[in-house]
Amino acid sequence: MRIAVPNKGRLHEPTIDLLERAGLHLDNGADRKLYADTVDPDVTVLFARAADIPEYVRDGAAEVGITGLDQVRESGHRLAELLDLEYGKCRLVLAAPEDGDIESVEDVAGKTVATEFPNIARTYFDRQEIDTDVVEVTGATELTPHVEMADAIIDITSTGTTLRVNRLAIVDEVLSSSVRLFARPEVVDEPKVAQLVMALESVRSAEGKRYLMMNAPRDKLDTVKDVIPGLGGPTVMDVAGDETVAVHAVVDERDVFEVVSDLKNVGASGILVTEIERLVE
Numbered sequence: 001m002r003i004a005v006p007n008k009g010r011l012h013e014p015t016i017d018l019l020e021r022a023g024l025h026l027d028n029g030a031d032r033k034l035y036a037d038t039v040d041p042d043v044t045v046l047f048a049r050a051a052d053i054p055e056y057v058r059d060g061a062a063e064v065g066i067t068g069l070d071q072v073r074e075s076g077h078r079l080a081e082l083l084d085l086e087y088g089k090c091r092l093v094l095a096a097p098e099d100g101d102i103e104s105v106e107d108v109a110g111k112t113v114a115t116e117f118p119n120i121a122r123t124y125f126d127r128q129e130i131d132t133d134v135v136e137v138t139g140a141t142e143l144t145p146h147v148e149m150a151d152a153i154i155d156i157t158s159t160g161t162t163l164r165v166n167r168l169a170i171v172d173e174v175l176s177s178s179v180r181l182f183a184r185p186e187v188v189d190e191p192k193v194a195q196l197v198m199a200l201e202s203v204r205s206a207e208g209k210r211y212l213m214m215n216a217p218r219d220k221l222d223t224v225k226d227v228i229p230g231l232g233g234p235t236v237m238d239v240a241g242d243e244t245v246a247v248h249a250v251v252d253e254r255d256v257f258e259v260v261s262d263l264k265n266v267g268a269s270g271i272l273v274t275e276i277e278r279l280v281e
């Protein structure tokens, strides 16, 4: 199985990090190569531009790909979405100069809109039957209204800083995007693909969770159990001697602060809090 992942830019590192945490360690020195082997002899990682990944997958150069939903929509290819990986969150918006007279989508009729996403833009305007001239640019889209190249833009925003700095206001949201795992429809049932989905899901399930281990007096076990907010009941193990048991549990990271002091108060000792790499549910 070949997995196409972004070769650079903001999506590169979190994607490599996710694959690593999923246990698919990439060969050393993978960073500057075009592809990398992994610990699994049947899995290779291909590095491609985020915008080209849908084409790699459609074409069969890779079975699956990891890239933004915006890129898949822009490509127009029909790919199966297997997982929302929930990073690279951004919105594609229609924006226009703050002090101009474009306040709704209808105001863009007969005007020019610059974008890196011409296919998404045309579909968006066609659906609303708004006749607009879409001009394709490959970056710095926010500049175009200031140099009379365009009256409005369709571009990515996340914090809103770039729009604000360029005195552009959001007129409408075109698409809400995040990074997804995509596959060619024909391969979705292949065992290797299912294995990858499970591995990536297990990393996501472990995020924000901690593993608690402690000793507790056997006669306090019920109170200890009451204090632990459960993802299922805790695991209880006998330890040498009759009076003490070991208790293990998975808890939400945001509960740890309170739970640990509660546990201490009800008699637990030797409390350990550790990170969880993966959680297969």
Ligand SMILES: Nc1ncnc2c1ncn2[C@@H]1O[C@H](COP(=O)(O)OP(=O)(O)OP(=O)(O)O)[C@@H](O)[C@H]1O
Binding pocket: 008, 009, 010, 011, 050, 051, 067, 068, 069, 070, 071, 088, 089, 090, 156, 157, 158, 159, 177, 178
């Ligand atoms: N500001 C942002 N916040 C969150 N996600 C973003 C942002 N900009 C882009 N993305 C997501 O990252 C994807 C890749 O963006 P892009 O191709 O522009 O690469 P980049 O990371 O910006 O690097 P470069 O522009 O230097 O090539 C986009 O398709 C989108 O899904």
Ligand SMILES: O=P(O)(O)OC[C@H]1O[C@H](OP(=O)(O)OP(=O)(O)O)[C@H](O)[C@@H]1O
Binding pocket: 139, 140, 142, 155, 156, 157, 158, 159, 160, 161, 162, 163
């Ligand atoms: O709402 P904000 O947080 O300001 O983010 C939005 C900006 O981020 C992206 O640009 P990027 O930084 O990737 O530069 P690029 O134009 O070179 O892709 C995007 O094209 C916007 O310009």
Ligand SMILES: [Mg+2]
Binding pocket: 009
């Ligand atoms: Mg960018």
